Amino acid sequence: MANPPHGGILKDLLARDAPRHDELQKESETLPAIVLNERQLCDLELILNGGFSPLEGFMNEQDYNGVVADLRLKSGALFSMPICLDISPKQVQALGLKSGGRVTLRDFRDDRNLAILTIDDIYKPDKQKEAKEVFGGDPEHPAIKYLMKQTQEMYIGGKVEAVNRLNHYDYVALRYTPAELRTHFDKLGWTKVVAFQTRNPMHRAHRELTVRAARDRQANVLIHPVVGLTKPGDIDHFTRVRVYEALMPRYPNGMAVLGLLGLAMRMGGPREAIWHAIIRKNHGATHFIVGRDHAGPGKNSKGVDFYGPYDAQTAIEKYREELGIDVVEFQQMTYLPDSDEYQPKDTVAQGTKTLDISGTELRRRLKTGAPIPEWFSYPEVVKVLRESNPPRYSQGFTIFLTGLWNSGKDAIARALQVTLNQQGGRSVSLLLGETVRSELSAELGFTREDRDTNIARIAFVASELTKAGAAVIAAPIAPFDQARKDARHIVEQYGTFILVHVATSVEYAEKTDKRGIYQRAREGKIKNFTGVDDPYEKPADADLTVDAEKQSVRSIVHQIILMLEAGGYLEAAT
Numbered sequence: 001m002a003n004p005p006h007g008g009i010l011k012d013l014l015a016r017d018a019p020r021h022d023e024l025q026k027e028s029e030t031l032p033a034i035v036l037n038e039r040q041l042c043d044l045e046l047i048l049n050g051g052f053s054p055l056e057g058f059m060n061e062q063d064y065n066g067v068v069a070d071l072r073l074k075s076g077a078l079f080s081m082p083i084c085l086d087i088s089p090k091q092v093q094a095l096g097l098k099s100g101g102r103v104t105l106r107d108f109r110d111d112r113n114l115a116i117l118t119i120d121d122i123y124k125p126d127k128q129k130e131a132k133e134v135f136g137g138d139p140e141h142p143a144i145k146y147l148m149k150q151t152q153e154m155y156i157g158g159k160v161e162a163v164n165r166l167n168h169y170d171y172v173a174l175r176y177t178p179a180e181l182r183t184h185f186d187k188l189g190w191t192k193v194v195a196f197q198t199r200n201p202m203h204r205a206h207r208e209l210t211v212r213a214a215r216d217r218q219a220n221v222l223i224h225p226v227v228g229l230t231k232p233g234d235i236d237h238f239t240r241v242r243v244y245e246a247l248m249p250r251y252p253n254g255m256a257v258l259g260l261l262g263l264a265m266r267m268g269g270p271r272e273a274i275w276h277a278i279i280r281k282n283h284g285a286t287h288f289i290v291g292r293d294h295a296g297p298g299k300n301s302k303g304v305d306f307y308g309p310y311d312a313q314t315a316i317e318k319y320r321e322e323l324g325i326d327v328v329e330f331q332q333m334t335y336l337p338d339s340d341e342y343q344p345k346d347t348v349a350q351g352t353k354t355l356d357i358s359g360t361e362l363r364r365r366l367k368t369g370a371p372i373p374e375w376f377s378y379p380e381v382v383k384v385l386r387e388s389n390p391p392r393y394s395q396g397f398t399i400f401l402t403g404l405w406n407s408g409k410d411a412i413a414r415a416l417q418v419t420l421n422q423q424g425g426r427s428v429s430l431l432l433g434e435t436v437r438s439e440l441s442a443e444l445g446f447t448r449e450d451r452d453t454n455i456a457r458i459a460f461v462a463s464e465l466t467k468a469g470a471a472v473i474a475a476p477i478a479p480f481d482q483a484r485k486d487a488r489h490i491v492e493q494y495g496t497f498i499l500v501h502v503a504t505s506v507e508y509a510e511k512t513d514k515r516g517i518y519q520r521a522r523e524g525k526i527k528n529f530t531g532v533d534d535p536y537e538k539p540a541d542a543d544l545t546v547d548a549e550k551q552s553v554r555s556i557v558h559q560i561i562l563m564l565e566a567g568g569y570l571e572a573a574t
């Protein structure tokens, strides 16, 4: 038998009775609706399927205050994380929400009605207190940032009834509800299950740690990674799930099962560890692994740890009896090359040679293509990671040429395009000012606002192409510094952005103008012409500055190619 859920009863709020379900469905169409964001959707799913048992809805003020102050619901049950539905006062008013009323909870992704909430109360939380008590108070903590910047001013509490399940389209078969996992364990005949929480790829150390835990407790293993929301900047869950799938055959004799958990983590260290244990208990696990810096966000910008490395273990220890799940505490695992094995750091005899590869070092090796040894990870895991972190020579990039009209930037852009096409290996996209103006920005003029919009559109397209692995050459005038900086920011989410200032003087651009455009601008026939009666802000952040008066197009293109080569973006012809 699987572990009894927290509070004794596994909540399952989806109406099984077909007539009742139809009634709720109909009613949901008639009620005012709150459209849930990603975090709220994750929370709702785990409320509805019992992952957050004994919760039956979003917390009302009494439950919230109890949880914030001393980790207790009004009923006295232990619960460490506030689970609240935030809403703006404006929306409360617009929807006419008040205590006793009912409101539909809707999915932002497909507008499906998911649940009906009966309102207990609408209250204003003390955010400062929540930040301090729940997360420790450091304003750089990701959950505190979210609380202060994204969370609305009011919370709305009350029980929910499910109308529909959330739709998922990725890894559906691996997403088990608590009831499904319990049935699965039952089917396998598992009575002791040690659950492992993670938001990172898993390597050999994790495999050794979980097997060791299983051996110690004579249990089976549930690999239970979070695929809802994790820490901003984490490796995306698609890559991670492929890693977990690659790793699973390394557990002997079917001793482990992989299940995905659509949790929105808060990175709340000690409080989060207790919450995680409760969630795993609800999913039927009898044991839960808590390792080093469990669910901590690491260090703040001053290099100070948000939590001590074993704070979570201490916190969870305090509630050991009450939690009803056996917590398996682990020190960090380290590799002993002489005996080719992993051991918890605290059990290694002094003077023994150990090896470790940090997350930062791993990212560096993935980036540069440097080898990742087999003692650290399995080749099949490394293969998945390398596929998601391709070497520079197959990553996308954007070359953004900025300069006056007729500065030579278009000629450079065209020459660079054919040079890169000759090299091959990537598709090359050319976004000339004139093409963009006619295809994307036909309705825009040349006010500052319109020019900024034009550059923002170019940046968006360039970022998408960069993400897809293309070489993008953009060549608008882009006279304003802030718009160029914004463009860099957007593209750099996905790849390298190289700003090339084509600093040819206006005199030369004008002298070599064969179309008479400058003359028309001087005569006032074209207004607000850059370099004539509209400013060009010279970039102070150009990665390369060139001048078509002093250099040939060929030599400028060569300079850009050399830069790309130095950055590792061009694969040597083999």
Ligand SMILES: Nc1ncnc2c1ncn2[C@@H]1O[C@H](COP(=O)(O)OS(=O)(=O)O)[C@@H](OP(=O)(O)O)[C@H]1O
Residues within 6 Å of the ligand: 405, 433, 434, 437, 446, 450, 451, 452, 454, 455, 475, 476, 477, 478, 479, 517, 526, 527, 528, 529, 530, 534
């Ligand atoms: N007032 C004014 N100022 C600057 N340029 C003007 C202006 N009016 C029209 N044009 C023609 O628009 C083309 C340049 O547009 P860009 O998209 O590169 O400009 S911007 O980056 O949005 O500032 C460029 O045309 P193409 O020759 O087709 O490139 C300019 O000649």
